[in-house]
Amino acid sequence: MFLQLQTLFPYLVRHRWRYVAGFSTLILKTLLAGTIPFVLRFAVDSLTKSFTSETLWKWALLLLTLALTKGVFQYWMRLLLIGISRDIEYEFRNDVLSHLLCMPRKFFRSYRTGDLMSRVTNDMNAVRLMLGAGVMHTVDVILTFFVVLTVMSATDWKLTCLIFLPTLLVSLVVSYFGRHIHNYSQKVQESFADISALTQESLSNIRIVRAYAREELEITRFTELNRKYVATNWKLIKLWGKFYPLLELLVGVTYLVVLWYGGRRVLSGELTLGSFVMFMTYMMMLTWPMIGFGWVVNVIQRGTASLKRLNELLKQPPSIADPTVNISRSTEIRGDLQLCDVTIRYPNSEQRILRNLNLDITAGESMAIVGPTGGGKSSLVELIPRVIEPSEGVILVDGENIRSIPLRILRGSIGMVPQETLLFSATIRENIVFGCPGASNRSIKDVTEMACLNKDIADFPNGYETLVGERGVTLSGGQKQRIAIARALLRDPRILILDDAFSSVDTVTEEHILRQLKIVMRNRTTLLISHRTSTAQYADRIVVLVAGKIIEDGTHEALLRKQGYYYELHQKQLIEREIESVKS
Template sequence: MLCVGVATTAQLTTPWILRFAIDFIQYGDKAPGNVLSEMTTRMLLSRNAYSHLAMLLSFGAFIILFTAVQGLFRFYMRTLMIGVSRKIEYEIRNDFFRHLLTLEPQFYQKHKTGDLMALATNDLEAVRSLLGPGIMHLVSTVLVAVSTLVLMMNLNAQLTLLALAPLPLVALTVKRLLAKIHKIFAKIQEQFAKVTAKAQENISGIRVIKTYVQEEAEAETFRELNRHLLEKNVSLAKVRAILWGGIEFLLGFSIILVIWRGGFLVISGKMTIGSLVAFLAYLGMLAWPMIALGWVMNMWEQGLASLKRMLNIWLTEPQIKDTEKTNHSIKNLKGSIEFRNVAFSYEEDKRNIIKNINLRIPAGQTLAIVGPTGSGKSSLVNLILRLYEAQEGEVSIDGQNIKSIPLRVLRKNIGYVPQETFLFSDSLEVNIGFGEDDPQPIEIEKAAESSQIKVDFDQFEDGLKTMVGERGITLSGGQKQRTALSRAIIRKPKILILDDALSAVDTYTEEEILKRLRNIMQDRTSIIVSHRISTVKDADNIIVLDDGEIVEQGTHDQLIQQQGLYFKMHQRQLLEKSLEEL
């Protein structure tokens, strides 16, 4: 505020000095209306030390001085304000990203990645402009406008009122057009999110696009989305041009009226030329705040539209979080798991994916889950991780309701390998050690040996330092799964969950991995989800899911004897294996 005040004072002083200079040129110390005060005249003409040329040079020096002061303090004003706004942007982006990390997977099923990326970049920049340049220019504009009006009234009240005659039209123009700008900008941000989402989706799915020869089709779809964005941006540019052009046009009438009436006052001797020039200078200064106000309000409308979009996400509370019922004294888990009358659906009022689940898994035992595609296998294990929340019944670990266990403790004690393996665009070493505070090289090596991925690493030139590319694109499906398995093993979890984690691995490699895993799984509760009977046959207990319910349960031999769904799956896989060997 100090910088704004000093810069504005210096700016407003310059026309006043210009007034003195012009009146001195025309009238000397005999200016009508005592424009040059007695004190000023005495200061400038005392002892006849200054010639008229020296006097003019003095006026010029004062103008240069105040202009320099204005420039200096405006520099500091911009540096401070923009710096603060960038700091705010930094904090908002961090907080926004941190908030996104607290939201459950269900949220991401409803929001596209591209939309969220647009919010974190394009919308955030508009909010920064609102909080930085927007506030700075608003304060500066209002201060200049009010101060200028006071000085104009001091010079000539009649001319000031005449100059303000077009103001109601200016206000009406600004009000009408800003409402339109707000609507258009909101649509632009939505369209930008669609363009970003499409680009992100196409880049992620480039292999599928190329495989199905859809490059041209996808390029055309993107072009169409981009064309709509262009059209909306052009519409916004037109409205902005009308806004600023309209303000300048209406303010032009003020200048014409002032010159007409001011010239008459000068001719009649009621106003000096210096005063008229100063008045016109102030009118020019007033014109800029009016134009700048339109620009600032445009910036505010854009910023508020983006802020509203961000708040829609920011005000979304995570549904799965620690509450006042969380027992923070729980630090470790043993691993016994129990489901009691559990039912779950991904959306309320929808058909249950999981229903009537009653199941107990003693600590240290291995449970296998099999069943047809879509029977609810992955959904069931996701409830243990609290990635989703059961609508009915209760899931407990070590006799504690899972909701009472701190989320960090729960997930730190679980090693999870999902169906869809995700690797970060970093080295193999970093991907295996992900989630550990300080993974030691020897621990990474052991985990890699257990998952049979070390054999592959040794063939790479950089070994564990090998970069895997975005989402592990440089690795095969089996290599990605084994890397993810290593990531779970290195945690030494009390509960190990493998969700179809070996589906992309050949039968021989799978058998080798399972041999090593048996030693690792001895003291851990293990849950294996698989379509392969060969993967689950040695489990302590096997459940068969069908349409979200447990339809069979027992050991491999017991289920074979029942000759139910498990038996049919087993027979079919034996037949498939026989056909492959032919």
């Protein structure tokens, strides 16, 4: 357990002085709480000997003052200690999310989105409860036992021994049930994560679910996971059902011991009535610690189980990170790219995506990459912003190893339209300015015109302020791609990457966008992936990538003269266009 808690040490140290203040108020509160029964003892004995209104008011005011002072300290105790847990939760959640955003793609293939969401929200709440109420009540219980034990032992050690004998049984009961509660708490958290993941997947892919009429299947899958979650919770509930009655039984036995033995000592004159009242009051004070100890155990066990799940994420370091040596660049990236003997292998396999690839791209040059599906085109361009890393070989940017360039500078110089268009659940404007939040309205309008998006935006009721829904669900595929193109152009990047960015755009719109981009591409390095030769011909240079190797390289006209793969692809697409024109 202590190994899991090491993750929280930096946060605890950061807030150490607030913890000192919080625990100081807790100690004062506990001392005052322990003083009240002690004062009550003298009050009862004093009133027993001589009962007067003056004496009654004197003791009543003293007890009231102690109670009010205790209440003030108790207020600040909760404000400080619970407040710290909220602040640590805020900082820890931010750090976990920052860590997740730095993780490579293979990490997200290992964890479902719903599972990660459950860890960042539900598990984080459990950790916060452990650091706040869990820590506060644990220290409170220990101090209360210590204060009560000290005062009671000084008054009557025999009666005190009889009272604390049941507490030995309490420790055994807590130890036994605590282990099982911890295990089932972790299983409950994992089951909840499975439910969250399935719900997120079903709702995100609601179009596919409905298109294939698989609602019943999704409901069945959800029901099975829900049933497993409830069954695990029932096992935990049964444990609690046994745990609390046992604790209450031990508390009841303790009360009986005090009444029987203490009453006899009062009757025999060995113990004053005031001392007996003090013992009974202390017993009432111990009732919550003895029963609440079970709740504290549950909170701590749940918290450590959740912290273990979060540590599982944090212990995995990002495989793509900034250089360890601080390198400051005096000039911006120009866009010269060089790939030297670059190879990419599939994870845990010798099968290669790219095979000893060598490629030089001059700054300002536009290059189209064509080839069959699965040939490695997307993997090639993902090497440039370091979305993935090569298994072998070196990539140079402006003659400098790409690994030595800070990610912020490298990626800040790249505008990328990925093969899968991803939009945020925000407005069109917010999606366009995502990579350049300070962009002017004039700049936004210019890039939307380049992307042939201005007419679509004018047709929307709210224009640029139109909400696109989660992942752009309210837009067509072509509209989403054009928003992504506008987003990339707005950054005015030195390197522009278009990964099959026109697949959902009709040929007329594509031709218009490419004419606009022809001007833009003159001043920046452009990598253009396309399956259409009509798109590739706009580039200064075309490479054909098949099975991870470059088999052809040249201009559109030069490759047609070779009559190789590119020529055959071009002829096939010409025939397809002629057939389509005849049909229309």
